[in-house]
Amino acid sequence: MSSQSFIAFVSPADSHNQLLIDRVHPQDWINPEPADCYDLVVIGAGTTGLVVAAGATGLGLGLKVALIEKQLMGGDCLNFGCVPSKALIRSSRVIGELQRANTLGIQVAPEAIAVDFAAVMERLRKVRAGMSVHDSAQRFQALGVDVFLGQACFCDRNTIQVGEATLKFRKAVIATGARATYPNIEGLEASGFLTNETVFSLSNCPRRLAVIGGGPIGCELAQAFQRLGSQVTLFQRRSQLLPKEDFEAAEVIQNQLRADGVQVCLSAEITRIERTASGKLITFRQEGRESVLEVDEILVGTGRSPNVQDLNLEAVGVDYDSVHGVKVNDYLQTTNPKIYAAGDVCSPWKFTHAADAAARIVIKNALFSPFGLGKSKVSDLIIPRVTFTDPEVAHVGLSETAARHQGIAIATITIPLDQVDRTVLDGETAGFIRIHHQPNSDKILGATIVAPHAGEMISEVTTAIANQLGMSALSSVIHPYPTQAEGIKKAADNYRRTLLTPMTKQLLKLLMIFSK
Numbered sequence: 065m066s067s068q069s070f071i072a073f074v075s076p077a078d079s080h081n082q083l084l085i086d087r088v089h090p091q092d093w094i095n096p097e098p099a100d101c102y103d104l105v106v107i108g109a110g111t112t113g114l115v116v117a118a119g120a121t122g123l124g125l126g127l128k129v130a131l132i133e134k135q136l137m138g139g140d141c142l143n144f145g146c147v148p149s150k151a152l153i154r155s156s157r158v159i160g161e162l163q164r165a166n167t168l169g170i171q172v173a174p175e176a177i178a179v180d181f182a183a184v185m186e187r188l189r190k191v192r193a194g195m196s197v198h199d200s201a202q203r204f205q206a207l208g209v210d211v212f213l214g215q216a217c218f219c220d221r222n223t224i225q226v227g228e229a230t231l232k233f234r235k236a237v238i239a240t241g242a243r244a245t246y247p248n249i250e251g252l253e254a255s256g257f258l259t260n261e262t263v264f265s266l267s268n269c270p271r272r273l274a275v276i277g278g279g280p281i282g283c284e285l286a287q288a289f290q291r292l293g294s295q296v297t298l299f300q301r302r303s304q305l306l307p308k309e310d311f312e313a314a315e316v317i318q319n320q321l322r323a324d325g326v327q328v329c330l331s332a333e334i335t336r337i338e339r340t341a342s343g344k345l346i347t348f349r350q351e352g353r354e355s356v357l358e359v360d361e362i363l364v365g366t367g368r369s370p371n372v373q374d375l376n377l378e379a380v381g382v383d384y385d386s387v388h389g390v391k392v393n394d395y396l397q398t399t400n401p402k403i404y405a406a407g408d409v410c411s412p413w414k415f416t417h418a419a420d421a422a423a424r425i426v427i428k429n430a431l432f433s434p435f436g437l438g439k440s441k442v443s444d445l446i447i448p449r450v451t452f453t454d455p456e457v458a459h460v461g462l463s464e465t466a467a468r469h470q471g472i473a474i475a476t477i478t479i480p481l482d483q484v485d486r487t488v489l490d491g492e493t494a495g496f497i498r499i500h501h502q503p504n505s506d507k508i509l510g511a512t513i514v515a516p517h518a519g520e521m522i523s524e525v526t527t528a529i530a531n532q533l534g535m536s537a538l539s540s541v542i543h544p545y546p547t548q549a550e551g552i553k554k555a556a557d558n559y560r561r562t563l564l565t566p567m568t569k570q571l572l573k574l575l576m577i578f579s580k
């Protein structure tokens with residue numbers, strides 16, 4: 065693809081996108097002369113590839129490392145994922161605040177709220193371009209990484225082809241990520257639709273937007289676009305939004321989306337889409353009834369497909385399938401022990417922080433585990449997740465459903481946010497803090513938090529789980545008053561109260577008597 069078409073890919077061709085391209089796919093980039101043999105060749109310069117390459121060269125051990133990127137360095141997170149979506153969500157949160165300002169005694173007439181959508185998107189592009197310096201080709205070159213721009217493909221067990229260059233490797237890492245998958249709906253392709261790769265290039269807010277898919281992408285962007293001015297209809301095939309989350313957590317989000325004005329269609333099956341003179345006509349079935357809805361744009365967020373095609377993986381004995389991606393063991397080794405894979409191309413946890421953690425495992429296992437000694441395992445990772453709706457939904461560890469499926473007994477403590485002083489003061493009581501622990505033990509097994517900044521709060525529970533700190537330890541930590549995180553302490557205090565048996569009460573009474 066020419067540099068010109070990359071500009072088109074992250075349109076509009078303004079100074080922000082030009083800066084982005086100058087950093088993550090410079091037009092005048094000349095690939096280096098390949099080294100005789102690389103210690104490590106990394107395919108894909110998204111979060112995974114960048115962390116592996118920077119980590120391996122950053123140690124200053126003189127390792128020869130090559131990084132290959134066919135499109136934009138920074139991958140999904142910088143260009144089409146976390147960064148642009150969270151920049152957009154920031155603007156939409158302001159609208160949310162303004163819309164409920166009257167509950168706080170501040171009168172804001174709805175007609176006084178004016179969204180300058182073009183300015184919102186320009187801010188997104190500016191912020192993204194600014195952050196791109198960290199992922200730039202120039203930065204990685206300066207770190208000592210040989211950066212090759214072009215599509216990589218394995219030739220044989222020791223060589224990778226990129227453009228005219230043939231790179232010899234001792235070890236290789238597949239970090240090619242994933243792309244939007246879209247459902248097989250009659251007329252969808254012909255009618256045209258947006259995905260995460262195109263939606264952040266919009267300059268005009270679609271007046272009527274259909275979002276297909278009620279996962280993290282669908283829920284985050286449905287709420288953001290509704291608040292920024294679209295009339296959004298969210299189609300979810302399942303009976304619950306965010307089906308990987310606790311049912312009550314999803315219910316809070318569903319209620320909030322409806323309060324925002326999103327038409328939430330659950331258990332909906334879209335059967336046909338047609339282009340009309342005035343838009344796109346969606347025919348769908350819900351509860352046995354067929355309905356039609358006309359919209360201006362359709363955004364698809366129905367999951368991801370791993371990028372395993374065109375890599376010639378057969379030639380190097382790397383097993384894969386098109387749904388789960390590259391097959392890896394617990395050490396992130398593929399079926400060819402000299403080739404590793406990490407990130408969205410092989411992981412069920414498709415998050416930037418999971419990609420980062422996996423990349424660190426690859427560096428250790430591929431380069432610093434002689435004879436397989438001291439290797440790290442993916443199964444040891446404790447991976448939290450956050451969906452950045454308003455309120456946010458954060459989770460770590462076991463959920464009730466997972467515990468049931470695995471036959472693990474759990475005890476659960478839930479603190480509704482209307483019992484937390486700070487959320488009461490802030491008028492933000494939709495949500496809860498829920499911690500699962502081992503019955504008759506203070507060992508924490510998992511937690512779900514639904515709160516305005518649940519993403520900031522979940523790390524306390526993650527730290528506790530990762531360091532085998534139990535509910536008693538959380539209860540003994542002093543939390544500043546009034547903060548939302550105090551709800552975590554409240555849950556832990558509730559646990560400690562369950563320890564007050566008639567016997568311990570008797571004991572306390574005795575202590576009281578002798579303390580007089």
Ligand SMILES: Cc1cc2nc3c(=O)[nH]c(=O)nc-3n(C[C@H](O)[C@H](O)[C@H](O)COP(=O)(O)OP(=O)(O)OC[C@H]3O[C@@H](n4cnc5c(N)ncnc54)[C@H](O)[C@@H]3O)c2cc1C
Binds near residue numbers: 216408
């Ligand atoms: C809309 C959206 C919002 C998201 N929000 C969040 C969030 O808030 N928090 C979070 O943790 N995660 C979020 N994610 C997920 C996160 O973006 C991904 O988990 C992360 O980017 C995965 O990194 P990766 O390096 O494995 O893959 P990618 O980022 O996909 O990078 C892979 C790279 O490999 C390149 N490549 C592919 N094939 C080849 C080839 N043959 N040769 C050379 N290069 C190749 C691609 O061009 C790409 O640049 C979001 C994702 C989306 C889509």
Ligand SMILES: NC(=O)c1ccc[n+]([C@@H]2O[C@H](COP(=O)([O-])OP(=O)(O)OC[C@H]3O[C@@H](n4cnc5c(N)ncnc54)[C@H](O)[C@@H]3O)[C@@H](O)[C@H]2O)c1
Binds near residue numbers: 333365450
């Ligand atoms: N905040 C974050 O960390 C964040 C944000 C966005 C994306 N992501 C990552 O990206 C991944 C992909 O997100 P996603 O939301 O596309 O995928 P997803 O697989 O999590 O959710 C897709 C949803 O679409 C629904 N669906 C599928 N086909 C449908 C159809 N024909 N009609 C209606 N609904 C349909 C499914 O029931 C499912 O709930 C996530 O799993 C996550 O790992 C993370």
